[in-house]
Amino acid sequence: MDFLTIIQLLDSTVRLATPLLLACLAGLFSERAGIFDIGLEGKMLMAAFFSAAVAAATGNVWLGLLAGIGSSLLLAGLHGVASITFRGNQLISGVAINFLAAGMTVLIAQDWFQQGGRTPSLIGGGRFTPFDLPFADSLSGVPVLGPVYSELLSGHSILVYIAFLAVPATWWVLFRTRFGLRLRAVGENPAAVDTAGVSVVGLRYAAVMICGLLCGIAGAYLATALQAGFVKDMTAGRGFIALAALIFAKWRPWHAMGACLLFGLLQAIALRFQNIELGGITIPVQAMDALPYVLTVVILAGFVGKAIPPRAGGEPYVKER
Amino acid sequence: MDKMPKWADVVLIPLISLFLAAILSALVILGIGEDPVAAVKLMVDGALGSTYGWGYTLYYATNFMFTGLAVAIAAHAGLFNIGGEGQAMLGGLGVALVCLLIPWPHWTLALLFAALGAGLFGAAWAAVPAYLQAKRGSHIVITTIMFNFIAAAVLNYVLVNLLRPEGSMDPATERFPEAVHLPSLHELLAPIGIEFSKSAPANVSLLVAVGACLFVWLLIWRTPLGYEIRSLGKSEPGARYAGISSVRTIMIAMLISGALAGMMAVNNVMGEAERLVLNATEGAGFIGIAVALMGRNHPFGVFLAAILFGFLYQGGAELALWTSIPRELIVVIQALVILFTGALDNMVRMPLERIFLAMRKGQN
Numbered sequence: 001m002d003f004l005t006i007i008q009l010l011d012s013t014v015r016l017a018t019p020l021l022l023a024c025l026a027g028l029f030s031e032r033a034g035i036f037d038i039g040l041e042g043k044m045l046m047a048a049f050f051s052a053a054v055a056a057a058t059g060n061v062w063l064g065l066l067a068g069i070g071s072s073l074l075l076a077g078l079h080g081v082a083s084i085t086f087r088g089n090q091l092i093s094g095v096a097i098n099f100l101a102a103g104m105t106v107l108i109a110q111d112w113f114q115q116g117g118r119t120p121s122l123i124g125g126g127r128f129t130p131f132d133l134p135f136a137d138s139l140s141g142v143p144v145l146g147p148v149y150s151e152l153l154s155g156h157s158i159l160v161y162i163a164f165l166a167v168p169a170t171w172w173v174l175f176r177t178r179f180g181l182r183l184r185a186v187g188e189n190p191a192a193v194d195t196a197g198v199s200v201v202g203l204r205y206a207a208v209m210i211c212g213l214l215c216g217i218a219g220a221y222l223a224t225a226l227q228a229g230f231v232k233d234m235t236a237g238r239g240f241i242a243l244a245a246l247i248f249a250k251w252r253p254w255h256a257m258g259a260c261l262l263f264g265l266l267q268a269i270a271l272r273f274q275n276i277e278l279g280g281i282t283i284p285v286q287a288m289d290a291l292p293y294v295l296t297v298v299i300l301a302g303f304v305g306k307a308i309p310p311r312a313g314g315e316p317y318v319k320e321r
Numbered sequence: 322m323d324k325m326p327k328w329a330d331v332v333l334i335p336l337i338s339l340f341l342a343a344i345l346s347a348l349v350i351l352g353i354g355e356d357p358v359a360a361v362k363l364m365v366d367g368a369l370g371s372t373y374g375w376g377y378t379l380y381y382a383t384n385f386m387f388t389g390l391a392v393a394i395a396a397h398a399g400l401f402n403i404g405g406e407g408q409a410m411l412g413g414l415g416v417a418l419v420c421l422l423i424p425w426p427h428w429t430l431a432l433l434f435a436a437l438g439a440g441l442f443g444a445a446w447a448a449v450p451a452y453l454q455a456k457r458g459s460h461i462v463i464t465t466i467m468f469n470f471i472a473a474a475v476l477n478y479v480l481v482n483l484l485r486p487e488g489s490m491d492p493a494t495e496r497f498p499e500a501v502h503l504p505s506l507h508e509l510l511a512p513i514g515i516e517f518s519k520s521a522p523a524n525v526s527l528l529v530a531v532g533a534c535l536f537v538w539l540l541i542w543r544t545p546l547g548y549e550i551r552s553l554g555k556s557e558p559g560a561r562y563a564g565i566s567s568v569r570t571i572m573i574a575m576l577i578s579g580a581l582a583g584m585m586a587v588n589n590v591m592g593e594a595e596r597l598v599l600n601a602t603e604g605a606g607f608i609g610i611a612v613a614l615m616g617r618n619h620p621f622g623v624f625l626a627a628i629l630f631g632f633l634y635q636g637g638a639e640l641a642l643w644t645s646i647p648r649e650l651i652v653v654i655q656a657l658v659i660l661f662t663g664a665l666d667n668m669v670r671m672p673l674e675r676i677f678l679a680m681r682k683g684q685n
Binding site for chain 2: 081083086087093098106107108110111114117237240247287290293296297300
């Protein structure tokens with residue numbers, strides 16, 4: 001493997017890690033506030049469809065992004081109503097949202113475009129174009145660092161940079177602001193937050209909505225930047241890999257970035273190489289597919305440092321007894 | 322004191338939830354420019370109007386009975402087994418190995434051992450998440466989701482690299498031998514003079530599924546083990562105080578749950594396809610969640626809900642065939658049923674409780 005191959009591999013790692021990272025941070029906000037969300041997948045899928053559909057219809061990718069975020073927020077609101085207002089089972093609500101998205105996207109796509117559950121391919125202004133960092137061209141001649149800067153760091157869509165900037169932003173919001181402290185407290189001990197006179201319901205809705213916003217960006221990235229248009233079930237389990245990354249990172253923003261890059265790398269390797277020869281042993285491509293999930297189970301089992309979720313996660317808060 | 326009479330909890334709430342889901346589904350059909358009344362008519366005709374339709378409805382219902390029971394029994398122990406899909410995939414592998422490796426003299430013997438193999442493989446796939454939940458407190462929902470994906474990768478590997486016949490491009494096993502062919506409902510009913518469609522896939526595993534419903538009912542409500550499972554599901558500290566081992570009960574409940582999900586493969590792999598293909602489960606493991614919610618985790622409820630979903634599946638296929646409504650309509654209906662009977666249960670329950678309380682006050 002030469003230097004250029006490695007750069008290309010890392011480049012596609014960044015691209016593939018971006019939707020995982022956005023969804024993972026989305027889940028981070030929600031679960032830190034005590035609302036389990038296995039509906040990340042569904043929200044991404046819904047956003048992917050609506051962003052592609054609106055971008056295809058208007059030719060404007062920014063309108064598409066807005067539509068994607070809007071649809072994802074709608075599903076997030078549904079999750080909030082079910083799991084906060086009506087104190088329903090958060091896991092079941094997530095399952096329902098995943099199926100709702102899987103079905104509705106194809107149903108609407110077929111009704112609007114009649115192309116077998118996909119949107120038309122996005123062209124021109126309908127897609128996010130690569131965004132060049134300053135001096136990327138002039139620096140590309142510099143040995144080693146040149147290609148790293150111009151190939152690996154530069155030339156991604158704007159959403160990639162937003163995703164990676166969201167990591168310090170998430171850290172700052174959660175660990176350096178009053179809102180973040182309250183949000184984390186509501187996931188550990190909602191009764192204490194309530195006693196302090198802060199609305200548990202309000203905080204949890206805020207967290208769920210932030211989750212919807214980030215999932216919306218993740219979905220829009222999939223359909224309008226990573227690929228050019230929506231196809232049926234295009235999230236392909238990314239919402240669950242993001243969930244796995246979240247556990248892998250033990251609900252911490254910087255670690256979430258590390259986990260998503262790792263899982264992105266696994267996806268990039270699986271995409272590029274079919275079977276990998278490693279010292280006489282052939283690693284089948286299916287092993288690469290399964291590895292994120294296996295790693296998550298190992299982490300969950302607590303053999304490599306125990307993953308302890310927020311204490312009030314999954315429990316609806318009942319004010320009066 | 323109960324806030325509501327039992328019949329309201331068991332019958333009224335599911336019916337209202339189902340009604341709400343039906344109204345929203347009708348709105349969805351209207352929204353994509355089709356006529357809901359005509360659609361329902363077509364679905365009823367296609368799924369229940371002929372023995373051919375019934376054959377498909379019952380075939381799907383058989384799958385859903387197994388996966389619905391799997392979710393239900395785990396739910397009684399307070400566990401949410403979302404891994405029925407993976408367990409059913411592995412069950413398929415068990416059936417395929419039993420059918421391909423051993424030359425069976427008669428289908429009855431083959432059925433017995435295929436069911437055993439399917440159950441064993443399914444239970445084995447549930448065993449690791451169960452153990453991690455019982456011993457290490459790892460959340461079973463997350464681990465079973467992960468195991469669904471791992472199962473898909475394992476099956477993909479086994480079919481592509483190990484079980485695929487020479488020279489075939491299709492990632493599937495070879496056809497099972499003729500001797501393990503399970504009699505279809507046509508072959509079962511013809512000797513007693515009932516005409517049943519020849520080409521419908523419903524087969525003798527329907528009886529196995531009904532037997533499984535009976536078995537689960539007996540187990541849950543008529544055995545000490547069932548009592549332990551239910552106590553654990555109601556209150557873990559309470560169960561522990563009564564001397565019930567939570568580790569043992571979680572393990573047993575999940576193993577039975579995994580075995581039931583795995584046994585679905587007797588129907589779809591052995592009874593219908595007669596070979597193991599990729600994605601043989603077609604999401605039936607997830608429909609089990611809707612079926613168990615709808616059926617209130619009671620075997621008889623699961624039986625009825627499975628037939629309802631069988632009808633929706635076959636009806637949906639007919640819709641896709643004759644109209645421009647895609648098959649995904651069923652997925653939407655399934656989502657709405659899960660939403661209303663599961664997550665939004667309190668939305669129906671809270672006002673009803675208030676009404677019943679007000680009525681009782683009026684009487685006193």
